[in-house]
Ligand code: M6P
């Protein structure tokens with residue numbers, strides 16, 4: 001477990017995240033995410049040959065919960081599964097707690113939706129910061145040709161709900177269109193859960 005004495009400064013290279021002093025490192029491969037992609041034939045084809053890493057994240061959980069802030073860095077590797085770009089699973093927070101994303105490198109999108117039916121898709125580019133209110137499910141998508149890397153900050157009290165997304169998906173899909181254009185389309189399989 002990484003411990004920090006407060007206050008502290010942390011300098012890190014987003015392109016050398018193996019050295020990031022995380023207390024937890026999580027790798028999500030295609031086999032962990034087969035239910036999340038639309039093109040099941042493509043998933044099966046890819047998995048018969050290899051099990052590509054889609055993304056990885058390094059977390060530092062605040063040990064004095066509910067006080068303080070937890071944070072982490074996520075790297076989504078470039079690529080797509082069929083027409084869908086590499087993306088995170090996405091989740092809701094089950095207890096009050098907003099989240100902040102700050103892009104460090106690459107380019108991507110932040111897909112969000114609320115149970116009340118509000119749907120938002122924001123751009124994430126180096127220098128942009130996105131604020132995610134508690135009520136919005138959130139997923140990040142790498143729409144570029146390079147690694148997409150961002151910093152996330154959240155209160156340590158939150159719990160994650162992955163089930164809702166696993167069952168009903170997001171209302172929007174971020175896909176590769178003609179001539180590599182990034183398109184946001186409606187997800188025909190989305191269900192309100
Ligand atoms: C960011 C934060 C984390 C999250 C991670 C991966 O780093 O939001 O809390 O866990 O992205 O996203 P997911 O949990 O949806 O796989």
Ligand code: ZN
Nearest residue numbers: 091093099138
């Ligand atoms: Zn979150």
